[in-house]
Amino acid sequence: MTGETCPDLFELSDGSFAVIGTDRTDELDGLLPADAARADYERIVVITRETLLRAKRDIPDA
Numbered sequence: 380m381t382g383e384t385c386p387d388l389f390e391l392s393d394g395s396f397a398v399i400g401t402d403r404t405d406e407l408d409g410l411l412p413a414d415a416a417r418a419d420y421e422r423i424v425v426i427t428r429e430t431l432l433r434a435k436r437d438i439p440d441a
Contacts, residue, residue: 411423
């Protein structure tokens with residue numbers, strides 16, 4: 380409503396979560412840990428720690 384944009388995490392109607400953040404795939408792709416991988420259609424999106432901690436209270440435990 381204010382016209383401002385910011386990172387966000389929200390639940391979709393199917394129970395999945397969507398993330399609005401900064402696409403840093405090109406920068407971080409080669410730095411993924413050995414046990415992490417992404418498909419060609421997936422992107423590495425970064426959100427702030429503050430965003431995730433604020434969203435935590437809205438994420439159900441089960």
